[in-house]
Amino acid sequence: MSGGGITPSDRFEKAVKLTLADGQMRANLRHATTTIRRKRQRAQDEVPDWQELRDRAARMKDDAHARLPELLIQLEERVQDAGGRVHWARDAAEAREIVAAIAAGYGLNRVVKVKSMTTDEIELNDFLASRGIAAVETDLAELICQLAGDRPSHILVPAIHRNRREIQELFRRTLGADLPTDNPAELAEAARLHLRRTFLAAEMAVSGANFAVAETGTVAVVESEGNGRMCLTLPRVLATVMGVEKVFPLWSDVELMLRLLPRSSTAERMNPYTSFWTGVRPGDGPQEFHLILLDNGRSRVLADPSTRETLRCIRCSACLNVCPVYERAGGHAYGSVYPGPIGAILTPQLLGMEHGEANSLPGASSLCGACLEVCPVKIDIPRILVELRAKAGVKPAESAGLKAAAWAMASPRRFEAAIRWARRGRGLAPLLPGPLSGWLQGRDLPEMPARSFREEWRRSR
Amino acid sequence: MEAESVNPSRDAILARLREALEGSSPRPRQDEPGAWPTPDPVAEFAEKAAEYRARVWRGCQADAPARLAEVIGAGRAAVAPGLDTHLIPPGAEVRSRIRPVEAETYAAAVTGCRLAIAETGTIVLDHGPDQGTRSLTLLPDHHICLVRTDQIVAGVAEAVAALKGAGLQTWISGPSATSDIELIRVEGVHGPRRLDILILEPDA
Numbered sequence: 001m002s003g004g005g006i007t008p009s010d011r012f013e014k015a016v017k018l019t020l021a022d023g024q025m026r027a028n029l030r031h032a033t034t035t036i037r038r039k040r041q042r043a044q045d046e047v048p049d050w051q052e053l054r055d056r057a058a059r060m061k062d063d064a065h066a067r068l069p070e071l072l073i074q075l076e077e078r079v080q081d082a083g084g085r086v087h088w089a090r091d092a093a094e095a096r097e098i099v100a101a102i103a104a105g106y107g108l109n110r111v112v113k114v115k116s117m118t119t120d121e122i123e124l125n126d127f128l129a130s131r132g133i134a135a136v137e138t139d140l141a142e143l144i145c146q147l148a149g150d151r152p153s154h155i156l157v158p159a160i161h162r163n164r165r166e167i168q169e170l171f172r173r174t175l176g177a178d179l180p181t182d183n184p185a186e187l188a189e190a191a192r193l194h195l196r197r198t199f200l201a202a203e204m205a206v207s208g209a210n211f212a213v214a215e216t217g218t219v220a221v222v223e224s225e226g227n228g229r230m231c232l233t234l235p236r237v238l239a240t241v242m243g244v245e246k247v248f249p250l251w252s253d254v255e256l257m258l259r260l261l262p263r264s265s266t267a268e269r270m271n272p273y274t275s276f277w278t279g280v281r282p283g284d285g286p287q288e289f290h291l292i293l294l295d296n297g298r299s300r301v302l303a304d305p306s307t308r309e310t311l312r313c314i315r316c317s318a319c320l321n322v323c324p325v326y327e328r329a330g331g332h333a334y335g336s337v338y339p340g341p342i343g344a345i346l347t348p349q350l351l352g353m354e355h356g357e358a359n360s361l362p363g364a365s366s367l368c369g370a371c372l373e374v375c376p377v378k379i380d381i382p383r384i385l386v387e388l389r390a391k392a393g394v395k396p397a398e399s400a401g402l403k404a405a406a407w408a409m410a411s412p413r414r415f416e417a418a419i420r421w422a423r424r425g426r427g428l429a430p431l432l433p434g435p436l437s438g439w440l441q442g443r444d445l446p447e448m449p450a451r452s453f454r455e456e457w458r459r460s461r
Numbered sequence: 462m463e464a465e466s467v468n469p470s471r472d473a474i475l476a477r478l479r480e481a482l483e484g485s486s487p488r489p490r491q492d493e494p495g496a497w498p499t500p501d502p503v504a505e506f507a508e509k510a511a512e513y514r515a516r517v518w519r520g521c522q523a524d525a526p527a528r529l530a531e532v533i534g535a536g537r538a539a540v541a542p543g544l545d546t547h548l549i550p551p552g553a554e555v556r557s558r559i560r561p562v563e564a565e566t567y568a569a570a571v572t573g574c575r576l577a578i579a580e581t582g583t584i585v586l587d588h589g590p591d592q593g594t595r596s597l598t599l600l601p602d603h604h605i606c607l608v609r610t611d612q613i614v615a616g617v618a619e620a621v622a623a624l625k626g627a628g629l630q631t632w633i634s635g636p637s638a639t640s641d642i643e644l645i646r647v648e649g650v651h652g653p654r655r656l657d658i659l660i661l662e663p664d665a
Contacts (some may be wrong), residue, residue, distance in 0.1 A: 032644040049495045059490055066487035069478045082628065088471040109522035129516060140650065141641035157641055166641050172649055184642040188650050195651065226599070226652025233595040234561055244474065252626050255618040256634070259580075266646075269509065270581035270634035273652060278628030284558075285629075295474045303481035382518040437489040 004120035005092075006150050007349050008143060008335025011360035016333040025330050028163045033321045040190075040318060040374070053202035057256040058378040064214075064249050065302060068342060071214040072293060075237070078217025084289040091296050092122035092271050095241055098292050099124060099206060100131045102239050108133065108204050114228045115139030116208025117315055117445045118241045118294060120152055120337040134207065138227035140191050147174040153329065155317040156265050161330055168185035170310045189194045189450065195227065205231035205286070208263070210314070216251050216269075218278045219291065222261060224271050231427040232275050236288035245311040257314065259286020260376035262315035297350030307384045308317025308455055310345050312377040319371035319381060325364050335362060341371035362388035416454060423448045470559040497616025502579035506613045507660055509582025513635025514648050522664045525549060525607070526543045529571065532657045533607055536568025543590025546574055548607065558594040559601065569603040570653075575630075576623055577608045577658075583634045584608060586660065587627040595631060604633075604653040609661050611637060 008015065019025065044050050064071060076086040083177045089095035103111055111128065113135050115121065125135040125146070139144045145157035146151055148170050152158030159167070168182035177190040207228070212219040219240060232238060248254065262271045280289050302308050320326045320340030331339035335357065336347040344365060348358040368450045371381040408418040451459070503654050505517075518528055530550045539657035542548050549555070551570075559567060570657045573591035575583045584606050586592045598604050608661045624630060637652030648654065 028643070036644045047469070049496065053495060056492055056495075060492065062531070063487060063490045066482065069475050069480070071479075086637055088468060088474050090473055092472050094470055123610060137653070139641070140639050144641070159641060160644070166531075167642060184645050184647045185649070187642055192650055193565075196564075199651070200564055221606050224637070225639045225641075225650035227650070229595065229631065230651055231600050233599055242477070252492070252494060252618075252621060255621045259495070262581075265560070266640050266644075268513075268634070268646075270583050272513075272634050272636065272638045274628040274632040276628075276632075281588075284588060284596075293474070295477065299474065299477035299481050302478060322493070357590050360603060360663050430662045460495070 004337035005123045005357075006121050006336040006338060008347070008351055008357040008361070010335060012333060012335075012358050012364045015335055015361060016364070017327045017328040022330070024163075024410040025161045026328060028161055029327055031163075032157070032160050033327050035357055036267055037108070040264065040321065043263035043267045043269065046269070048258065053256060053260055054378050056181045056374055057260055057376060058309070058312060060248065060253050060256055061377055062309065064247055064309060065245060067249070068244060068247070068302070071231065071249055072244060075212055076215070076293075077218060079219075079279055079289075079291050082217050082277035084217070084291055084297055087290060087292045089241075089294045089296070090294055094293055095122050095294050095296070095308065096124055096127040099130060099152050099241065100292075102237065102290055103133050103204055104131070105269040106204065107235060108218050108237075109137065111136045111203070111204045111206050112136050112138050112198060112231050112235065112456075113142070114203040114205065114223070114231045115142045115158075116206070116241065116242055117155060117337055119206060120158075120294065122294070122326040124241070132258065132281050136195075138195055138199070138231060139223075140188060140227075142223060143191055143195070144170065147171075151332055152337050154320060155315050155338065155340070155342075161332070168275045174316065187403075199227075199230040199234055202231070204237040204239070205235045206384050207231060207238065209246060211246045211254075211257055212242060213248045214252050214253065215447055216278060218251070218276050220254070220257075220274060220276050222271050222274045224273065227272055229275055230271055232277065233254040233285050236286055237288040237290075239290040239292060241292045241294055243296070243298055261316055262312055262317075264318040264374065264376040275352075297352075300352060301346075301349045305350060307345070307387055309379050310342075310349055310384060312379050313342050313346065314377060316376055318376065322370040322374050324366060324370075326369060329364065334364065336361075338355065339364060341381045341385075342379070344379055345388060348388060348392075353388065357364035359392040360386075362386075362392060415453065419452045430442045462532040471646065475632035491604045494622065496614065496618065497580040498558050499579050500613045502613045503610050503660065504580060504594065506577050506608075509579065510577075510584075510635070513582055513584075515582070515658050517658045517660065519660040519662065521662045525659060525661055528659060529605065532659070533571070533613040534568050537540050537569045538571055538605075539593075539601065540591075541570075541572040541591050541593040541597060543592070544571065544607070545587070550605070556593065558595060559596045561596075561600070564600045566600045569605055570597050570601045571605045571607070572598055573607050574612065575627070576620055577613045578615075578617055578620045581634055583620075583632050585620060586626065586631045587624065588629045588631070597628070598631070598633075599652065602653055603655040603657070605657040605659065606633075606661050607661060610663065624662060
């Protein structure tokens with residue numbers, strides 16, 4: 001199933017060995033991220049106040065998080081006033097139970113789903129299946145993952161690791177679709193035909209939310225295909241799972257999101273469809289609306305003022321598309337539905353830095369800084385990566401190495417001697433014993449020049 | 462203000478958040494909406510909507526019925542009840558909703574809009590009487606939207622300000638699309654695959 005979750009089963013340096021061996025996936029990723037990078041830059045350059053927008057959005061999110069308890073209570077009141085119900089879930093298990101209970105309350109054995117990272121985070125689909133409720137993914141990429149049994153590997157485009165030929169083959173096999181070519185338009189048409197009857201018969205939908213406004217109680221879903229509109233309009237029951245950090249203080253803050261998110265994610269001026277709803281509208285759309293507010297580690301992230309800005313994330317995935325590590329490692333290496341630079345800081349903080357697998361993720365970066373440059377809410381990912389590395393604890397071998405380097409570099413004579421030894425010893429490095437060999441598992445040792453600068457200087461003078 | 466709660470999860474989450482925020486205080490925020498500079502919002506809207514493969518026509522109110530009939534063609538059309546009666550072409554049916562069982566009955570839906578945005582080429586529905594309920598513009602494969610030039614605003618910020626208080630909104634930018642296969646944009650998935658926008662100039 002395409003469930004996902006956020007708990008890596010291996011440390012990054014181990015998991016990445018598997019994904020790096022998949023040449024097809026690396027080629028697919030390189031192709032897709034190269035395309036989107038160029039387009040995103042154009043979309044950004046068109047907006048004269050782009051840098052101001054980023055600053056304003058960062059301030060807005062920080063303000064929302066500083067007042068989170070009061071804003072959530074205000075949101076709850078507004079949603080209830082408009083005829084909706086609000087539930088609170090401390091963790092993934094509680095959220096899953098709430099959704100299952102709503103479906104069971106209507107005796108339903110099937111729900112349609114709008115693409116939602118949050119429901120992937122809580123592994124909702126597998127849980128519903130265990131309760132005899134089928135969750136049908138309706139976003140094209142989520143459908144591809146569900147049919148292929150893949151984990152999502154990208155925030156925006158969960159099936160980015162698959163190319164058109166693989167999808168053609170998958171749809172032939174699982175949908176029985178007659179697909180003479182691998183033209184993306186034909187593949188999308190096959191998905192349309194497959195899902196149309198499902199939409200028309202759907203009685204309950206489960207969605208995430210891009211944001212909700214405390215001032216008005218309005219919830220929003222930003223999408224492209226229209227599967228979101230189908231799910232938010234046709235069924236009589238709607239359950240929306242939203243992380244508590246997604247609340248905005250004011251209706252006017254919507255401007256920031258709708259100007260920053262589409263250009264940062266799909267590199268469009270605006271995504272094809274955005275749906276806003278407030279509780280229940282008699283005679284239009286679901287007549288039962290449940291909003292499930294999810295903590296699941298977010299309060300833990302909020303607790304550290306130096307890294308709390310991680311919660312500003314709007315899940316645009318711009319940082320994934322510019323990250324040299326993500327482009328080569330692929331999303332699956334991160335072991336979480338939140339991959340890439342944002343995943344490397346979000347996943348371990350959600351789980352707690354003592355998590356033995358997740359705390360390897362801040363190491364998955366060369367600290368090049370490209371992620372900060374494109375982040376529409378200015379999360380200082382490189383700085384937070386370094387802070388989290390420190391929290392994960394410096395390993396003894398690394399610490400001993402740094403101490404030795406400090407001793408050698410304190411004297412010119414010792415330094416030159418060390419360089420000579422390093423040159424001679426380089427070839428033997430892979431044979432390093434015990435803990436020292438760990439350093440080289442994820443790193444190449446640089447080539448040493450034949451002579452050091454000082455030696456060259458003395459020679460040629 | 463907080464009502465008596467019998468919800469332990471709610472209490473626990475709020476307590477955790479308050480504890481997490483202990484010692485930090487919110488900074489007052491002053492925010493000015495961003496302006497979108499454009500010399501000609503109508504022309505910019507028309508251009509940007511067309512770039513997303515909406516078919517855009519611009520003309521005067523008097524020519525609109527003929528153009529509308531042409532755009533609808535031979536298919537069966539549902540028209541939102543609140544539209545000006547002189548705009549409703551002969552043979553079209555006035556409907557405010559389309560039920561799932563009627564999904565394939567209507568080829569096209571004709572509606573007005575609440576406003577349109579030059580910055581992004583977007584039309585916004587707030588599902589008032591001239592736009593029908595959400596199903597009207599979702600199930601038929603063809604959406605025809607009438608936009609008066611005085612409904613076109615320059616930027617997203619102005620649109621958001623004007624839409625405050627509208628509980629139900631659908632923002633539409635071109636026909637439905639996906640970028641899920643190799644991040645290549647493909648038009649036409651679950652929403653209407655054709656979008657016609659008729660921009661109506663005031664009669665001279």
